Amino acid sequence: SVLVVDFGGQYAHLIARRIRELGVYSEIVPAVNLDAVGDAVSRSAGVILSGGPGSVWESRHDEAALMAIESGKPVLGICYGHQLLAKVLGGEVGRSPLPEFGPTEVEVLDHGLLLDGLPAKFKVWMSHYDAVLRPPRGAKVLARSPGSPVAAMELGSRVFGVQWHPEVRHSQFGMELLDNFLSVVGVPRSWRPGDMVSELVEGVRLQVGDARAVAAVSGGVDSTVAALIAKKALGDRLHPVFIDHGLHPEGEVERVLKLLSTVGIEPMIIDAGEQFLSALEGVADPEEKRRVVGRLYAEVLELVARELGAEYLVQGTIYPDVIESGASPGADVIKTHHNVGGLPRDMGLKLVEPLRLFYKDEVRVIAEKLGIPRELVWKQPVPGPGLAVRVEGPLTREKLRIVRHADAIVREEVESAGLSGRLWQYFAVLTASKATGVRGDSRSYGYVVALRAVESMDAMTAKPAELPWWLLERIAWRITSEIPEVVRVVYDITSKPPSTIEWE
Ligand code: XMP
Structure with a gap:
């Protein structure tokens, strides 16, 4: 190596x-x-x-x-x-x-x-x-x-x-x-992540033995692959769990559950929306939002695990998460990623992380080997804290409703224009700015929504997508007419670096 x-x-x-x-x-x-x-x-x-x-x-x-x-x-x-x-x-x-x-x-x-x-x-x-x-x-x-x-x-x-x-x-x-x-x-070029499935399954079997495990699934490719590997190892001693934190984009939960069922994962659904929303209400700092989500997520999982008699937690942690969350002390922490950094280290569950040595593209190769549908493998990522990090500043229920609606419009329009395939992510952000607008004959003062659509290979770097002008105009028109609280829509044209993909 x-x-x-x-x-x-x-x-x-x-x-x-x-x-x-x-x-x-x-x-x-x-x-x-x-x-x-x-x-x-x-x-x-x-x-x-x-x-x-x-x-x-x-x-x-x-x-x-x-x-x-x-x-x-x-x-x-x-x-x-x-x-x-x-x-x-x-x-x-x-x-x-x-x-x-x-x-x-x-x-x-x-x-x-x-x-x-x-x-x-x-x-x-x-x-x-x-x-x-x-x-x-x-x-x-x-x-x-x-x-x-x-x-x-x-x-x-x-x-x-x-x-x-x-x-x-x-x-x-x-x-x-x-x-x-x-x-x-002069080393042989023989590293093939797709060939490692049986080794990974065996690894989980050895680690967990006869015990039970819960697998936190989110519909992302990482957690799905990790759960599927664990299922092959543990059979019905694996309990997939989907925590609905109430911060998902519109239709995401249904979409995810349908895709998971095609590979035989029928998770137990925990409706924890109220709990998450009341804890997040008014929280402004992005890292604090991530910590709150991480802490609650861990609490809910621990509770479920205890009820099911599980000692282990299967997570889709991948190599960059491991590195970004502190394995690399020289690096500045850019964002605390929810699936590692946000989870308290003293959780009462032992972690099973079959993908901790793999990169995203390698996980996708393994996913295809496991027969996971392409739609799930290539689905645009939703950050762990969901729309909470797409409302800039203090989170309120009203803002969450607005950003969810705007986001649904972006999704619908980009998808019906047939452009989703070449975009890494496309979404709306409710910014902390307010601006003047005019409706009918009166001036109004309302929210500013930012559109973000990026092309990327791996989320480490990204460039703003050159969406057609008519599409941007159409999205702006729909958002301002369907959501009266929004008076202005802007398009984010910065690359990563120096920006990040998310606004928070
Ligand atoms: P940034 O904003 O750092 O995002 O350029 C890179 C990728 O990571 C996603 N992201 C997150 N995913 N928990 C996650 O699970 C998080 O807290 C989080 N923050 C950002 C982001 O959507 C992008 O794909």
Whole structure:
């Protein structure tokens, strides 16, 4: 396998994903945990040093980089990792003459092994203030850009560094570059998540033994796959549970239950809407909303589990959730994701997480192997806290009703225009703004709804969809005529980064 040492970069796990897409298993270990880095380096065939938010001059990470270099295995440094390699090997790192953020053209000076087969110039995604100004002794400079005199380097056909992010889709030839690195590493390309179903089923069987488990299903692909694997392992000792928290988009509960029944999952439905709504009423802070939802979710599940005599809880936690929720201490917590971060750690249930080592695209491969209908596999994700995070600021029942109605209009119109297939998500947000409008002959002061529709591969990055103008106008017209409290509709045209997909 190939190890990714995580220096706290937002893209660290994208690197591991790409390596897996290329057929090689990859794991991530946080750089601050030196013992874990040491162990992982010794069981890996190659090491990648990720990007990170700091400056290499803070130098807390030299040791981790040296471990990788001294292992004698192929090493690739990316962004911060590139600068760190240059620093510990005796090159010069300093303020870039031109900090680069976003698309940047690089010029190849020497293809070496890393850039083999790539054109002489191409566009990549950069994000850095510092740069390698002088390479370490003996290193070849492979490429440069306006702000990076050493945008890529190679030392002894074994140690490589690139200033840009080949793991990000906006970088041209990123996969080819990583593929070249894997050729140097020389491992077989045999990682196939779809072949792992029986192993996963066996894993659950071993963990749970003769006990009972509840599986929290939400209709998302992750929780469905996890529940189905657990069902294969435990039969009727698995109890799927669907908690209706009253925050679902219109029609979502019926849609989900129908799809789940096609794969033989008929969950027990817990109607907890009142409980969630009264706890959330007036809560304004997005992270607090997530915590409230997480806490109640856990309480309800624990209660149900106790009634059913279950000791275990099956969850669809996937690898990025594991990493984002603290396994990677260097990274800033961007959002507390409900299925991990929101659940209290001291729940009285033991967790079964058959998918904790997989990425979303791998889960989808497993889902197809299990015969889960495409409609469910590719359904647009609904965040765990549902519409609670689509009402900006304090949640009220009235606002929830408004956003649900607006969201239903967006969904209906996008779907009947036949565009849903190429969108990652499309929804409405009730913003915290109020604005002036005019209705009939009188001025009115009402809500502003924002429309969001994005294209994305993995939710790590996203770009606003170019929805046809007539469709946007039609949605705006319907929302303002069907929902009198709304006087204005705007379209969100920001990418992620710097925005996130959700507003909260
Ligand atoms: P952001 O807004 O961080 O969202 O760009 C990335 C993806 O995650 C979903 N999301 C959540 N999912 N609980 C979830 O289960 C949450 O609290 C949550 N917040 C965001 C979001 O819909 C998008 O697909």
